[in-house]
Amino acid sequence: MPSALPEGEPAPPDGRLPASSLAGLGSRPFGIYVHVPYCAVRCGYCDFNTYTATELGGGASQQAYAGTAAAELTLARGVLGALDLPVATVFFGGGTPTLLPPDDLGGLVRRIRDDFGLVEGAEVTTEANPDSVDAESLHRLREAGFTRVSFGMQSAVPHVLRTLDRTHDPDRVALAVGWARAAGFEGVSLDLIYGTPGESLTDWRTSIEAALACEPDHVSAYALVVEEGTRLAGQVRRGELAAPDDDALADRYLLADDLLGVSGMAWYEISNWARADHQQARHNEGYWLGHDWWGIGPGAHSHVGGTRWWNVKHPSAYSARLTAGSSPAYAREVLTAEQQRVERVLLGIRLREGHPLDDLTPIGRSAADQAVTDELLDRSAQANGRAALTLRGRLLADAVVRDLLD
Numbered sequence: 545m546p547s548a549l550p551e552g553e554p555a556p557p558d559g560r561l562p563a564s565s566l567a568g569l570g571s572r573p574f575g576i577y578v579h580v581p582y583c584a585v586r587c588g589y590c591d592f593n594t595y596t597a598t599e600l601g602g603g604a605s606q607q608a609y610a611g612t613a614a615a616e617l618t619l620a621r622g623v624l625g626a627l628d629l630p631v632a633t634v635f636f637g638g639g640t641p642t643l644l645p646p647d648d649l650g651g652l653v654r655r656i657r658d659d660f661g662l663v664e665g666a667e668v669t670t671e672a673n674p675d676s677v678d679a680e681s682l683h684r685l686r687e688a689g690f691t692r693v694s695f696g697m698q699s700a701v702p703h704v705l706r707t708l709d710r711t712h713d714p715d716r717v718a719l720a721v722g723w724a725r726a727a728g729f730e731g732v733s734l735d736l737i738y739g740t741p742g743e744s745l746t747d748w749r750t751s752i753e754a755a756l757a758c759e760p761d762h763v764s765a766y767a768l769v770v771e772e773g774t775r776l777a778g779q780v781r782r783g784e785l786a787a788p789d790d791d792a793l794a795d796r797y798l799l800a801d802d803l804l805g806v807s808g809m810a811w812y813e814i815s816n817w818a819r820a821d822h823q824q825a826r827h828n829e830g831y832w833l834g835h836d837w838w839g840i841g842p843g844a845h846s847h848v849g850g851t852r853w854w855n856v857k858h859p860s861a862y863s864a865r866l867t868a869g870s871s872p873a874y875a876r877e878v879l880t881a882e883q884q885r886v887e888r889v890l891l892g893i894r895l896r897e898g899h900p901l902d903d904l905t906p907i908g909r910s911a912a913d914q915a916v917t918d919e920l921l922d923r924s925a926q927a928n929g930r931a932a933l934t935l936r937g938r939l940l941a942d943a944v945v946r947d948l949l950d
Contacts, residue, residue: 551875552853552854552874552875552876552877553875553876553877553878554875554876555853555871555873555874555875555876556871556873557870557871558623558870558871559619559620559622559623559871559873560623561623561624561848561849561851562849562851562878564849564850564878565848565849565850565851565878566624566625566848566849567849568849569624569625569627569629569836569848569849570627570628570629572834572835572836573632573633573830573835573836574629574630574631574632574660574835574836574837574838575631575632575633575634575635575827575830575835575836575837575838576617576620576631576633576634576635576656576660576837576838576839576840577634577635577637577827577837577838577839577840577841577844577846578613578634578635578636578637578641578652578840578841578844579593579637579638579639579839579840579841579842579843579844580609580636580637580638580639580640580641580643580644580841581593581594581595581638581639581841581842581843581859582594582595582596582600582606582609582638582639582640582643582644583595583596583638583639583640583643584596584640584643584673584676584711585709585711586709587708587709587710588707588708588709588774588775588776588779589708589709589737589740589768589769589770589771589774589775589776590771590774591771591772591773591774592638592639593639593842593843593857594638594639595859600859600860604858604859604860604862604863606643606644608863609644609648609859610644610648610649610651610652612862612863612866612867613652613840613841614651614652614655615866615867616840616841616866616872617652617655617656617659617840618659619866619871620659620838620840621659621660623871624838624848628661629660629661630660630661630662630663630666631656631660631661631662631663631666632663632666632667632826632830633666633667633668633669633826633827633830634653634656634662634666634667634668634669634827635669635670635827635828636649636652636669636670636671637671638671640671640672640673640676641670641671641672642670642671642672642673642676642677642681642685643676646681646684646685646688647684647688649670649685649688649690650684650685650687650688650689650690653668653688653689653690654688654689657689662689666691667691667692667731667825667826667827668689668690668691668692669690669691669692669693669694669731669825669827670685670690670692670693670694671693671694671695671696671735672693672694672695672696672720673695673696673712674695674696674697674712674713674716674717674719674720675711675712675713675716677693677720677723678723679723679726679727682720682723682724682726682727682729683723683726683727685727686727686728686729690729691729691730691731692729692730692731692732692733692825693724693729693731693732693733694732694733694734694735694762694764694825695717695720695721695724695732695733695734695735696710696735697717697734697735697736697751697754697755698710698735698736698737699714699736699737699740699743699747699751700714700717700750700751700753700754700755701714701743701747701750701751702714703742703747704740704742704743704747704751707740707741707742707743707785708737708740709775714754717734717754717755717758718754718757718758721734721758721759721760731761731762731823732758732760732761732762733760733761733762733763733764733825734755734758734760734762734763734764735763735764735765735766736751736752736755736763736764736765736766736800737765737766737767737768738751738765738766738767738768738793738796738797738800739767739768739788739789739792739793739796740768740788741779741780741785741786741787741788742785742786745792745795745796745799748796748799748800749799749803752765752799752800752803752804753803756803756804756807760819761818761819761820761823762809762816762817762818762819762823762824762825763804763809763816763817763818764815764816764817764825765797765800765804765815765816765817766815767788767793767796767797768788769788770787770788794939797938797939798935798939801817801935801938804817805817810896811896811938812824812895812896813828813829813832813894813895813896814894814933814938814941816828831891832891832892832894832895833891833892834847834884834887834888834891835847836848836849839854839855841855841862842855842856842857842858842859842861842862842872843855843856843857850878850879850884851876851877851878851879852876852877852879853873853874853875853876853877854873854874854875854876855872855873855874856872856873856874857874885903886949888903889903889904889908889945889948889949890945890949893931893933893941893944893945893948894933894941896932897930897932898921898922898925898930898931898932898933899930899931899932900929900930900931901926901929901930901931902929904931904948907950908947908948908949908950911947911948911950912926912931912948913926914947915931915937915944915947915948919934919936919937920933920934920936920937920940920944921933921934921937921944922934922937931948
């Protein structure tokens with residue numbers, strides 16, 4: 545969850561939602577995101593809402609967090625009413641969720657199951673740093689109902705990890721994947737970052753090949769973004785590190801797509817590849833497709849039926865509101881039909897299947913015709929009524945979307 549909160553209209557103290565947003569509840573898949581805002585070390589590139597253990601105490605401590613998050617689940621169940629609303633996906637992100645004991649994480653999964661129910665075959669994911677788990681903790685997480693784990697590998701090259709302030713031993717990744725396999729996880733994903741200052745194309749190749757050697761079911765590869773206010777941004781501003789170069793980032797993306805494709809992994813979203821369709825990250829697909837989800841935790845964002853809201857950022861403020869019986873929501877916005885359409889285009893175009901052409905304006909459809917001519921959108925997809933990116937289009941996706949929305 546990003547550390548900076550947007551402005552919006554005040555959120556009701558009891559968390560209630562507009563009747564219009566609740567009207568279609570249950571007709572779309574429903575997910576729950578749980579933000580765990582704790583990290584052992586704050587990485588210099590990270591702009592997420594995270595805190596080290598020494599920064600927090602009292603009701604905001606790691607030890608108290610599971611109980612506080614459970615209180616928001618109770619609030620969510622009350623706001624959403626008695627409608628049968630089984631959860632299709634659960635995702636624990638951070639931060640480093642696995643800094644919490646497996647019993648705490650498992651207890652929250654049980655609470656979700658008890659309060660909402662889980663659909664058959666529900667995807668239940670936790671992020672984890674390779675050095676925050678071992679064979680025993682992964683076994684206990686699997687027993688608690690987790691089906692999928694996503695490891696923050698980022699790189700296999702020591703000097704790149706040092707620049708990113710990542711503290712794990714690169715060799716730990718393969719061990720963690722092996723432990724997850726032995727524990728019976730149905731899906732194992734690895735997260736990679738490319739474009740770190742000082743990373744060569746050879747370094748990036750080494751990282752991809754090391755990831756593939758672990759035989760993951762899923763790989764996410766993200767270009768490094770220098771976020772304002774981070775330590776990395778200060779280093780770049782002072783000239784201590786070079787800013788990522790757009791051409792170099794493109795080269796790294798092309799290399800990743802080539803190597804992952806040769807290994808049998810297909811892209812299904814600009815930054816994500818899976819070995820099979822059932823290994824795609826279903827929780828994230830809910831974001832891209834505009835499904836409903838409730839975000840638990842400080843700074844977490846939620847969306848139900850066109851209403852989007854976000855919680856107070858600091859864990860102490862989050863805990864205090866729930867202890868007082870109030871919603872932790874900081875602000876919200878009720879999206880207009882046009883805003884919802886724009887978001888559908890922005891996110892849908894990132895997917896392999898693309899986005900329906902009939903959701904574009906006449907000007908947008910004309911821009912799509914030109915994008916096909918420019919080999920940015922796929923001609924065969926256009927014939928089937930879809931705007932779907934080519935490989936070249938993926939490299940220029942922001943510009944393509946901008947034209948489609950003009």
